[in-house]
Amino acid sequence: MDMMDQASSLRSMINRNRTIDELTQVEKKAEHYIKIYSVVSGKGGVGKTNFSINMAIKFQQMGKRVLLLDADLGMCNANIMLGMETKLSLIDLIQGRATLDQIITKGPSGIHLISGGADLLSLKAIEDIRQQEIVDAMSQIMDYDILIIDIGAGITKYSLTFIQLSHEVIIITTPEPTAITDAYRIVKAIAVYKLKEQVKVVVNQIHDLSQGEEAFQKLFKTSSQFLHMKLQSIGFIFYDTRVRKSIMEQIPVVLKYPNGLASQNIKQICENILEDKEYSYKVSNFKQLSNKLLRIFG
Ligand SMILES: Nc1ncnc2c1ncn2[C@@H]1O[C@H](COP(=O)(O)OP(=O)(O)OP(=O)(O)O)[C@@H](O)[C@H]1O
Ligand SMILES: [Mg+2]
Numbered sequence: 001m002d003m004m005d006q007a008s009s010l011r012s013m014i015n016r017n018r019t020i021d022e023l024t025q026v027e028k029k030a031e032h033y034i035k036i037y038s039v040v041s042g043k044g045g046v047g048k049t050n051f052s053i054n055m056a057i058k059f060q061q062m063g064k065r066v067l068l069l070d071a072d073l074g075m076c077n078a079n080i081m082l083g084m085e086t087k088l089s090l091i092d093l094i095q096g097r098a099t100l101d102q103i104i105t106k107g108p109s110g111i112h113l114i115s116g117g118a119d120l121l122s123l124k125a126i127e128d129i130r131q132q133e134i135v136d137a138m139s140q141i142m143d144y145d146i147l148i149i150d151i152g153a154g155i156t157k158y159s160l161t162f163i164q165l166s167h168e169v170i171i172i173t174t175p176e177p178t179a180i181t182d183a184y185r186i187v188k189a190i191a192v193y194k195l196k197e198q199v200k201v202v203v204n205q206i207h208d209l210s211q212g213e214e215a216f217q218k219l220f221k222t223s224s225q226f227l228h229m230k231l232q233s234i235g236f237i238f239y240d241t242r243v244r245k246s247i248m249e250q251i252p253v254v255l256k257y258p259n260g261l262a263s264q265n266i267k268q269i270c271e272n273i274l275e276d277k278e279y280s281y282k283v284s285n286f287k288q289l290s291n292k293l294l295r296i297f298g
Contacts, residue, residue: 036147037273038166042182044153046174047204048072050243051266052150053081054254056111058270061254064145067104069114071162072152076116082107083250091117108255112144153182155189163190168273169199170234175206175215184222191227198230202269205239212236234276235269237262 039052049072056068070078071090079086086105092098093114107113149166151159163169169190173183183201190196201219206212216233223229240262246253254263 034144034147035168036149036166037168037170038149038151038162039170039172040151040159040163040186041153041172041179042155042184042186043173043176043179046153046172046179047237047243048153048172049078049081049150050247050253051170051172051202051204051237052148053078054252054263054266055270056146056148057109057252057254058267059146059148059274060109060111062270062274064274065110065143066146066148067112067114067144068107069147069149070116071149073116073158074152076150078150079105079113079115081247081250082113082252084108084113086113086115089115089117108252155186160189160193160195164193164195169196171199171201171231172204173201173215173219174204175211180215180218183219187219187223187229187231188227191223191229198232200232200234200273202235202237203233204237206236207239209236234272235265237265237269 037055039048039055041048049070052068052070056066060066068078069090070076072078073091076089084105084107088098088103090103093100093103103114104112105115149162151162171183171186173179187199190199201216203212203215206215216231220231220233223231238261240253240260242257242260243253243262246256249256253260254266257263
């Protein structure tokens with residue numbers, strides 16, 4: 001190899017390296033990780049919304065940038081619990097009246113909220129929502145580390161879609177047999193449609209730890225025996241009268257009574273969740289997910 005050849009191959013090596021470097025930069029930008037948690041329950045009124053808003057605030061306090069989506073279209077009330085006024089909603093986005101930026105409202109501790117839309121019109125709109133549009137809207141959200149979706153109770157095509165879109169599903173139940181039975185139905189739907197291989201469980205409103213353990217074990221055993229679904233307990237929340245008080249005052253309990261029992265439980269759950277580093281997904285996986293959804297629901 002003569003000098004000229006050496007020089008040109010060196011140059012091409014440098015150029016190639018630079019190109020690889022640049023590519024890495026581009027990749028780094030594209031690889032923004034957003035973790036999506038959906039909070040669901042079978043039975044209504046078990047404490048999903050209270051958990052979602054307080055989890056959002058706790059995560060934000062832990063240095064994460066959090067967006068909370070109140071996706072309970074029929075009866076969304078996260079804004080009320082947060083003491084916030086939201087003018088535009090997810091419905092406005094879906095029906096093309098507003099952009100994603102416009103429907104995001106700043107809330108306590110720096111969390112951001114998207115409200116579902118809370119009138120009768122919205123109920124009809126549930127039928128009109130094209131899954132693809134929600135998927136696309138979600139895919140645009142790049143400014144956050146965590147997206148929490150508070151889904152209404154029950155099993156519908158709409159709620160299963162959000163479950164499918166999330167990286168992690170958190171099922172909230174109380175120790176009541178009726179709540180556990182309904183929670184099992186959600187697990188069953190997730191298993192039958194193969195939406196997730198694993199779900200997380202929080203038992204709320206417990207009066208002692210053994211009550212929480214027992215409720216989880218019931219759900220765990222039936223799910224693994226009949227559905228081959230592995231449930232993961234991520235913590236318990238005690239029944240705490242401060243929760244009710246904080247809702248009355250429209251100040252989230254973790255802010256109003258940070259050292260109260262329920263607040264400490266929620267903090268612990270957030271820590272448990274963040275320590276679970278096994279699951280990490282890229283935003284780009286959304287397209288694959290949405291294709292799977294289309295196959296399931298058409
Ligand atoms: N840990 C707790 N201790 C005491 N009360 C609680 C606790 N968690 C929730 N509650 C009570 O349960 C009520 C329902 O809570 P929340 O609205 O969060 O439930 P939900 O599952 O979101 O209901 P829905 O299905 O109607 O959306 C609250 O008004 C609150 O008083
Ligand atoms: Mg709710």
